[in-house]
Amino acid sequence: MILVTGGAGFIGSNLHAALAGRGLETVVVDRLRAEGKWRNLAHHPPARLVPPEALDDFLATHPPLEMVFHLGAVSSTTATDGDLVWASNVELSLRLWRWCAVRRVRFVYASSAATYGDGAAGFDDDMAALGRLQPLNLYGWSKHAFDLQVARMVGVGQPRPPQWAGLKFFNVYGPNEYHKGGMISVVKVKHDEVLAGKAPRLFRSDRADLADGQQRRDFIWVGDVVAVLLWLLDTPDVSGLFNLGTGTARSYLDLAHAVCSAAGAAPQVEFVDMPDRLRGQYQSFTQAAMERLRAAGYPGQFTPLEEGVTRYVRDFLRQPDPYL
Numbered sequence: 401m402i403l404v405t406g407g408a409g410f411i412g413s414n415l416h417a418a419l420a421g422r423g424l425e426t427v428v429v430d431r432l433r434a435e436g437k438w439r440n441l442a443h444h445p446p447a448r449l450v451p452p453e454a455l456d457d458f459l460a461t462h463p464p465l466e467m468v469f470h471l472g473a474v475s476s477t478t479a480t481d482g483d484l485v486w487a488s489n490v491e492l493s494l495r496l497w498r499w500c501a502v503r504r505v506r507f508v509y510a511s512s513a514a515t516y517g518d519g520a521a522g523f524d525d526d527m528a529a530l531g532r533l534q535p536l537n538l539y540g541w542s543k544h545a546f547d548l549q550v551a552r553m554v555g556v557g558q559p560r561p562p563q564w565a566g567l568k569f570f571n572v573y574g575p576n577e578y579h580k581g582g583m584i585s586v587v588k589v590k591h592d593e594v595l596a597g598k599a600p601r602l603f604r605s606d607r608a609d610l611a612d613g614q615q616r617r618d619f620i621w622v623g624d625v626v627a628v629l630l631w632l633l634d635t636p637d638v639s640g641l642f643n644l645g646t647g648t649a650r651s652y653l654d655l656a657h658a659v660c661s662a663a664g665a666a667p668q669v670e671f672v673d674m675p676d677r678l679r680g681q682y683q684s685f686t687q688a689a690m691e692r693l694r695a696a697g698y699p700g701q702f703t704p705l706e707e708g709v710t711r712y713v714r715d716f717l718r719q720p721d722p723y724l
Contacts, residue, residue: 401447402633403465405429405455405496406472410577411510411569413440414622415469415629417724420444427463429455429472435579439723452492459499467563467633470496470509476583477514477539478677489542494549497561506563508632511547513570513618513645513686514540523689525568525643527551536683547641563636567628570645570688573708574622575716575724586652587619587709590659591717599668600656607684612671613653615684618645621708627700628693638696645688646702658706662713 402419406412407428419426421444428446432438441449450458452472474481474488493509500507514535516523521532530548535541547566554560573585590600604612628644657667703711716722 401425401427401463401465402467402469403427403429403463404469404471405452405492406470406510407446408432408437408440408449409471409475410440410574410580411572411622411625412469412471413437413576414574414626414724415471416441416446417444418626418630420446427458427465429458435581437579440576440579442723455492456495462503465503465505467506467508468496468500469629470507473510473539474542475512475539477537478582479538482538485538485542486545489539490546490549493546497550497553497564498559500561500564501559504562506636507561508563508565508567508629509546510543511566511568511641512540512543513568513643513688514683515544515547515568516540516683516686518683519685523643523687525641525689525692527554527641550641563632564639565632566641567625567644568642568688569625570618570620570643570686572620572622572625574712575722576622578722586655587659587712588717590656591663591713594659594663594665599670600659601670601672602652602656603674604671605684606674610684613656613669614651616649616651617683617686618647618649618688619655619705619708620645621703621711624700624702624708628698631698631700635697640692640696642693642696643688643690644693645686645690647688647690648702649685649687650705654705655709658709659713661706662710663718 404412407416408430416426425447427448429450474485517534517536535544573587593600602613656669660667
């Protein structure tokens with residue numbers, strides 16, 4: 401039995417679908433609420449759905465779990481409720497870590513590229529580099545805070561799960577993200593603009609040394625993320641903190657042109673001013689250093705941006721049922 405927190409969310413539901421495809425029993429911890437998240441599970445109903453407030457009671461029954469994938473979090477980069485974010489992203493993570501350490505259950509959790517802030521300190525996923533990082537927002541800081549806790553616990557020899565891995569997700573896109581509102585991927589947003597007959601809009605650069613549209617991010621297809629999660633499930637001797645991107649930064653202009661091409665539209669782009677609420681919190685460049693994951697033995701290849709965007713548009717966004 402495998403537990404997936406955030407299992408009705410974007411990455412969680414993609415992982416749940418893959419686990420179900422293997423015939424594995426999955427317990428999903430999440431709230432469905434009214435945003436249509438149930439559709440993320442419609443093709444693969446879980447063995448059990450546990451609301452987050454009932455998780456401690458569920459764990460108290462000592463279920464025979466093989467692994468915990470902790471993907472649930474307050475994930476908005478514009479979140480402002482510090483108490484809620486700390487309780488969800490740090491305290492809950494600590495409780496699960498300690499439970500897994502005592503029960504000898506393997507534990508994989510979601511960190512984030514938001515921990516790198518503006519990238520001035522680089523994108524090195526070695527835990528020795530954590531002290532240099534300065535996240536730009538509350539969400540990134542909370543993920544960084546838990547990474548620091550893990551580094552401290554491991555460093556002083558405190559009890560740990562038999563396998564543990566933290567994954568710093570970069571810019572993930574793909575099916576089942578439709579409930580995410582303002583945190584939906586740029587690929588989906590640009591596709592919707594093209595579908596409405598508009599030119600995709602991109603933020604003008606807020607830096608004098610960077611041309612409009614040349615802000616670059618490491619965009620990763622969600623299927624590649626799931627492949628790494630499954631590899632960790634299959635490789636119990638691998639532990640550590642790892643980046644999870646493609647290792648290649650691509651510009652927003654590249655992304656917009658890829659969406660236009662996949663949708664059969666002319667490659668036209670409109671530039672608009674960046675909202676004030678994003679100034680000073682916007683990452684103009686991210687690129688995952690992938691050497692440590694490769695050194696740990698991960699053999700998979702990552703989907704090029706154009707191929708991933710085409711797959712997303714063709715196989716999901718242009719289908720009557722766009723869910724995995």
